[in-house]
Amino acid sequence: MITKQLLVNGYELHKNVFTPEEVKKASRILSSIFDKQPKFKGDRTNSPGIFEGTRQDPFNSYPELQFIITSEKLISALKTSLGNDIYLLPQMAAHKNGFPDWHRDTTRQEKEGHTFHYLSHYNVVNCGLYFQPNNLALGGGLDVIPESHVGPDPFITKSWYNKLPIIRRLYNQSLYKRLSKNGRTIFNDSSDFLIFDQRILHRATQPTERSRDKFSIFFMCSPDYQSARQYTDYFFSRPESVGLDQIQYRREFIEALEHAGLKLMI
Ligand SMILES: O=C(O)CCC(=O)C(=O)O
Numbered sequence: 001m002i003t004k005q006l007l008v009n010g011y012e013l014h015k016n017v018f019t020p021e022e023v024k025k026a027s028r029i030l031s032s033i034f035d036k037q038p039k040f041k042g043d044r045t046n047s048p049g050i051f052e053g054t055r056q057d058p059f060n061s062y063p064e065l066q067f068i069i070t071s072e073k074l075i076s077a078l079k080t081s082l083g084n085d086i087y088l089l090p091q092m093a094a095h096k097n098g099f100p101d102w103h104r105d106t107t108r109q110e111k112e113g114h115t116f117h118y119l120s121h122y123n124v125v126n127c128g129l130y131f132q133p134n135n136l137a138l139g140g141g142l143d144v145i146p147e148s149h150v151g152p153d154p155f156i157t158k159s160w161y162n163k164l165p166i167i168r169r170l171y172n173q174s175l176y177k178r179l180s181k182n183g184r185t186i187f188n189d190s191s192d193f194l195i196f197d198q199r200i201l202h203r204a205t206q207p208t209e210r211s212r213d214k215f216s217i218f219f220m221c222s223p224d225y226q227s228a229r230q231y232t233d234y235f236f237s238r239p240e241s242v243g244l245d246q247i248q249y250r251r252e253f254i255e256a257l258e259h260a261g262l263k264l265m266i
Contacts, residue, residue: 002123013192016192017192017193018071018191023190026068038055042240051099052096053095054098058094059253063253065094070256078262087262089232090236091220098204102203104153106199107153117198124228124231125222127194131190133190136208137208138214140205141186141204145202154201
């Protein structure tokens with residue numbers, strides 16, 4: 001049973017899922033991981049742009065982070081939002097100083113011709129762990145357009161869009177202005193856990209000052225086998241995912257997920 005909040009608004013914030021000690025521990029581990037050179041395929045470090053660094057598959061690649069995904073309170077929050085049957089998708093990443101602007105997580109697949117995310121049964125959520133409170137000066141969390149997970153994607157444009165650069169510029173200006181005006185900042189605390197529909201329009205809360213590092217971890221889940229299969233097959237078909245379907249998951253990781261009641265889609 002999906003909660004009304006997630007179904008109607010497209011997002012749900014669970015408060016106080018982690019203790020202050022767990023938040024400190026996670027931040028310390030993430031900081032030290034990002035201080036070292038990346039070891040795994042798809043990782044980036046010190047890249048200028050919207051993500052300073054990313055580490056794929058954090059709970060499996062770094063056993064010291066496994067306690068996060070198997071935390072009883074996190075699993076209980078997931079089950080409250082999605083029901084007891086939960087598939088964990090293999091797309092998971094830790095970010096350092098990630099500040100992407102407005103987007104939908106399904107725009108790319110739609111541009112590539114996929115429309116399975118509009119099927120009535122479809123339900124995939126993105127789960128966000130922010131290890132700092134969100135505020136308007138420093139950022140640290142998410143802005144969303146409530147209820148925008150239903151309906152068409154404004155980033156999918158018709159053929160007129162590509163005719164003239166001025167048309168593109170005017171369309172983009174007006175779209176970003178409208179999104180910023182209607183966006184709602186989710187003021188999470190560092191111990192909270194955020195679940196949002198993969199189709200909701202969202203962006204990282206944009207900081208006006210940068211006096212601290214932002215660390216976050218995102219992973220995707222679904223309460224529906226078919227949705228989980230469709231998205232996972234699409235994810236593995238992307239050129240940059242080549243080889244990711246061969247990832248060796250640690251036995252302890254698989255067992256811990258099974259114990260927690262999460263089914264890993266591979
Ligand atoms: O880094 C953030 O706060 C936003 C992440 C995001 O937009 C995404 O994972 O799709």
